[in-house]
Amino acid sequence: MSEEVRTIEIQLDGVPCQVAPCTLAELVQRLGHASEGVGTALNGRFVPRGQRDRALQPGDAVLLFKPIVGG
Known part of the structure; x- marks a missing residue:
């Protein structure tokens, strides 16, 4: 008996993704990014690295971007 893998659909950088x-x-980890090497936004709001423990929900919009360092 095979176990069915459940998926959810989200928007990842504007593209539907299961x-x-x-x-x-x-x-972030599954996509092969180092935590400190990528910025994240969820549903239009910036999410700091220390607050990325929120479970994704169907329909969530995730954006990944390079953090900008100013000087």
């Missing part, structure tokens, strides 16, 4: 249920931090 992913296994996970947190924003887990998604």
Whole structure:
């Protein structure tokens, strides 16, 4: 008997994407990004690295971007 893998649909950088249920931090890791090497926004709001433990919900819009360092 095979186990069915459940997925949810989110928007990832503006593109519909099916992913296994996970947190924003887990998604960043699964996509191969170092936590400190990418900025994140969820549903139009910036999410600091320390607050990426929120579980993604169907329909969430995730944006990944390079952090900008000013001087």
